Structures are given as structure tokens and as C-alpha cells.
Amino acid sequence: MxxxxxxxxxxxxxxxxxxxxxxxxxxxxxxxxxxxxxxxxxxxxxxxxxxxxxxxxxxxxxxxxxxxxxxxxxxxxxxxxxxxxxxxxxxxxxxxxxxxxxxxxxxxxxxxxxxxAKRFPQTEDELRSMAAEAHRLISGSHRLPRIEDVVAAYRQAGFATDGPKPAVAFFDSRYKLGLSKxxxxxxxxxxxxxxxxxxxxxxxxxxxxxxxxxxxxxxxxxxxxxxxxxxxxxxxxxxxxxxxxxxxxxxxxxxxxxxxxxxxxxxx
Known part of the structure; x- marks a missing residue:
């Protein structure tokens, strides 16, 4: 592709x-x-x-x-x-x-x-865990900035609040978060x-x-x-x-x- x-x-x-x-x-x-x-x-x-x-x-x-x-x-x-x-x-x-x-x-x-099974992260802790798994093949020194970029995208989009969130992934959500290539x-x-x-x-x-x-x-x-x-x-x-x-x-x-x-x- x-x-x-x-x-x-x-x-x-x-x-x-x-x-x-x-x-x-x-x-x-x-x-x-x-x-x-x-x-x-x-x-x-x-x-x-x-x-x-x-x-x-x-x-x-x-x-x-x-x-x-x-x-x-x-x-x-x-x-x-x-x-x-x-x-x-x-x-x-x-x-x-x-x-x-x-x-x-x-x-x-x-x-x-x-x-x-395609969950949407409900908390930043869950998101960090998902991001670490998504970028597990990247060396440690480069993985942390990737994880922080994922968290920043989540916050900027307004998902870091305590309010209701989608239970599952939606169109392009994993890509936009940086969880998928x-x-x-x-x-x-x-x-x-x-x-x-x-x-x-x-x-x-x-x-x-x-x-x-x-x-x-x-x-x-x-x-x-x-x-x-x-x-x-x-x-x-x-x-x-x-x-x-x-x-x-x-x-x-x-x-x-x-x-x-x-x-x-x-x-x-």
C-alpha cells in the first residue's frame, strides 16, 4: 500500500x-x-x-x-x-x-x-499500556517519546477527562492516536x-x-x-x-x- x-x-x-x-x-x-x-x-x-x-x-x-x-x-x-x-x-x-x-x-x-476486543482507552494509564505494546519493537530511549506523543494526542482531543468515552475503537482512532501505523x-x-x-x-x-x-x-x-x-x-x-x-x-x-x-x- x-x-x-x-x-x-x-x-x-x-x-x-x-x-x-x-x-x-x-x-x-x-x-x-x-x-x-x-x-x-x-x-x-x-x-x-x-x-x-x-x-x-x-x-x-x-x-x-x-x-x-x-x-x-x-x-x-x-x-x-x-x-x-x-x-x-x-x-x-x-x-x-x-x-x-x-x-x-x-x-x-x-x-x-x-x-x-478493540478497546478505546478509558484512562491515560490504560493508554500508556496500549502505547507501550504498540511500540514494543522500538528501543527504550525512543519508545518513551512515542508514548508521550500518544498521550498528548489523547489529551488534545479531549479524551483525558473523567466523562464518558467510547468503549471501542472508531474510524481512524488508533491511527490518529499513534497506536497503529x-x-x-x-x-x-x-x-x-x-x-x-x-x-x-x-x-x-x-x-x-x-x-x-x-x-x-x-x-x-x-x-x-x-x-x-x-x-x-x-x-x-x-x-x-x-x-x-x-x-x-x-x-x-x-x-x-x-x-x-x-x-x-x-x-x-
């Missing part, structure tokens, strides 16, 4: 985005920019997101509305999202994958993480018997890499071997968005176990 900044893959994309980005910047600068909205974003503990969280993520009222209305996930805008989905459909078609059910998961689709990714769930059979067949013939990773989804490092066109789509949009694009592939039976009301269905 091309670092943590958005890199445009085509000429003209940035020009089209500028009005949208200007509006987002104005919304974030205005303290009352997100008040009066007709919807709320709530985490698993019942905490309702406030201007503090939205401003820290750099998310505008327009971007939140687009997310809630499924026009575009956080981190992109509707025109660019439509282009990405159009290219995704073509990539699947070119690969002969006609039974795909693809859904967008994660913070770009919901703002808050759905994983309770990368911004939030685009997390897709793809259910397809056609693609599942290709993973299985490739692994039986080669067995050079594990078939599964991170549980029961097929190893994404095999994607370029079984669906190179889809893998190229991933690479192109990682470069464009400046974010990792993760595709967790399963067979169709998995779909019945994970479908939820309000899922962001990208392709069905």
Missing part, C-alpha cells in the same frame, strides 16, 4: 473531490458542525458519538450522512465509491465469479468497531462457492501456504493465484484510497451465519 496518505490513481480524481473535501474541512473546524443531525452513531456499550469523536476522526456531517445512507463509506466519497464498485463488478465478472455476495464491514461502514482499512466479506473451490483446489495442488488465516477465511495471500483480476482491483484501490483493502473470502454457507440487519451489501 502506498503509505498512509491518499494517492490518486487517475488524473482528475482529486479535482472532483476538492469541493467535497472543502466541505469536510469546514465541518470539522466548526464546533457545532454536527449538532442537529437526525441520526446517531452508537457503540456496543450504548455510548453515543459526539462532535469530539467525529472531529478526531476528521469526519464531516456530509460523510456521516453518506455512510448512514450507504452512499459511500468513511474515507471516500460517493462518486469514487461508485467507480470502485463498478470496477469490482467487472473484476468478478472477468474472473467468472457469478455467485458473489460481498459486504462491507468494519469502521468505514459503521464508524465504531464491532469487535469488543496505518489508517482504518476497508474490510470486505466475500462469500462465493466458486472462489472457495478455487482456493481449495489451489491449496491441494500446491500446499505452499496455509489455506486459512485469522480463523476460517481463506488466506488472502493466495488471492493473486486464484483470482488475479480481483487481486489487481485490491491493489489499485489500496493505492487510490491510501488504506489497506481486506477481502475475507468464505464459501456461501458462511453467509447464513453472519448476515445481520443493516449489513452494507456491496454486491449480491
Amino acid at each position: 502506498a503509505g498512509g496518505k491518499l494517492v490518486d490513481a487517475e488524473s482528475g480524481i482529486l479535482a472532483k473531490a476538492l469541493p467535497y473535501l472543502r466541505e469536510a474541512a469546514q465541518d470539522v473546524r466548526r464546533p457545532d458542525a454536527l449538532r442537529g443531525r437526525e441520526f446517531t452513531v452508537v457503540d456496543s456499550s450504548g455510548y453515543v458519538a459526539t462532535d469530539r469523536e467525529f472531529a478526531f476522526s476528521g469526519i464531516s456531517r456530509k460523510q456521516l450522512e453518506d455512510m448512514k445512507e450507504l452512499r459511500a463509506p468513511l474515507g471516500t466519497w460517493p462518486e469514487q465509491w461508485r467507480a470502485a464498485v463498478t470496477e469490482l463488478r467487472q473484476a468478478l465478472k472477468d474472473e467468472g465469479i457469478t455467485d458473489a455476495d460481498m459486504r462491507l464491514k468494519g469502521t468505514s461502514a459503521k464508524f465504531y468497531s464491532g469487535d469488543p 496505518w489508517p482504518s482499512d476497508y474490510d470486505f466479506q466475500l462469500c462465493s462457492d466458486t472462489l472457495a473451490e478455487r482456493f481449495e483446489a489451489y491449496w491441494r495442488a500446491n500446499r505452499t501456504l496455509g489455506l486459512y488465516t485469522k480463523g476460517d477465511w481463506y488466506n488472502p495471500y493466495l488471492l493473486d493465484r486464484v483470482a488475479p483480476g480481483l487481486d489487481r482491483w485490491v491493489g489499485r484501490w489500496e493505492k487510490t484510497w491510501g488504506r489497506w483493502v481486506s477481502i475475507a473470502t468464505y464459501g456461501r454457507p458462511y453467509l447464513g451465519r453472519t448476515t445481520r440487519p443493516g449489513d452494507w451489501v456491496v454486491i449480491q
Whole structure:
């Protein structure tokens, strides 16, 4: 992936985005920019997101509305999202994958993480512990300044108070705090018997890499071997968005176990 900044893959994309980005910047600068909205974003503990969280993520009222209305996930805008989905459909078609059910998961689709293990730090002590773990590979003399930078970002954003806080991480929060090297990714769930059979067949013939990773989804490092066109789509949009694009592939039976009301269905 091309670092943590958005890199445009085509000429003209940035020009089209500028009005949208200007509006987002104005919304974030205005303290009352997100008040009066007709919807709320709530985490698993019942905490309702406030201007503090939205401003820290750099998310505008327009971007939140687009997310809630499924026009575009956080981190992109509707025109660019439509282009990405159009290219995704073509990539699947070119690969002969006609039974795909693809859904967008994660913070770009919901703002808050759905994983309770991805905690948001409630105190500075907890934050320091998380920062020490995140930067454990850095030598001691350089680690302490990194930890202090993390604490400073937490304080500056207004999270060092005793008031209520989100229970879980939210869009770009770990990146903005300095707990993660990368911004939030685009997390897709793809259910397809056609693609599942290709993973299985490739692994039986080669067995050079594990078939599964991170549980029961097929190893994404095999994607370029079984669906190179889809893998190229991933690479192109990682470069464009400046974010990792993760595709967790399963067979169709998995779909019945994970479908939820309000899922962001990208392709069905």
C-alpha cells in the first residue's frame, strides 16, 4: 500500500473531490458542525458519538450522512465509491465469479468497531499500556517519546477527562492516536462457492501456504493465484484510497451465519 496518505490513481480524481473535501474541512473546524443531525452513531456499550469523536476522526456531517445512507463509506466519497464498485463488478465478472455476495464491514461502514476486543482507552494509564505494546519493537530511549506523543494526542482531543468515552475503537482512532501505523482499512466479506473451490483446489495442488488465516477465511495471500483480476482491483484501490483493502473470502454457507440487519451489501 502506498503509505498512509491518499494517492490518486487517475488524473482528475482529486479535482472532483476538492469541493467535497472543502466541505469536510469546514465541518470539522466548526464546533457545532454536527449538532442537529437526525441520526446517531452508537457503540456496543450504548455510548453515543459526539462532535469530539467525529472531529478526531476528521469526519464531516456530509460523510456521516453518506455512510448512514450507504452512499459511500468513511474515507471516500460517493462518486469514487461508485467507480470502485463498478470496477469490482467487472473484476468478478472477468474472473467468472457469478455467485458473489460481498459486504462491507468494519469502521468505514459503521464508524465504531464491532469487535469488543478493540478497546478505546478509558484512562491515560490504560493508554500508556496500549502505547507501550504498540511500540514494543522500538528501543527504550525512543519508545518513551512515542508514548508521550500518544498521550498528548489523547489529551488534545479531549479524551483525558473523567466523562464518558467510547468503549471501542472508531474510524481512524488508533491511527490518529499513534497506536497503529496505518489508517482504518476497508474490510470486505466475500462469500462465493466458486472462489472457495478455487482456493481449495489451489491449496491441494500446491500446499505452499496455509489455506486459512485469522480463523476460517481463506488466506488472502493466495488471492493473486486464484483470482488475479480481483487481486489487481485490491491493489489499485489500496493505492487510490491510501488504506489497506481486506477481502475475507468464505464459501456461501458462511453467509447464513453472519448476515445481520443493516449489513452494507456491496454486491449480491
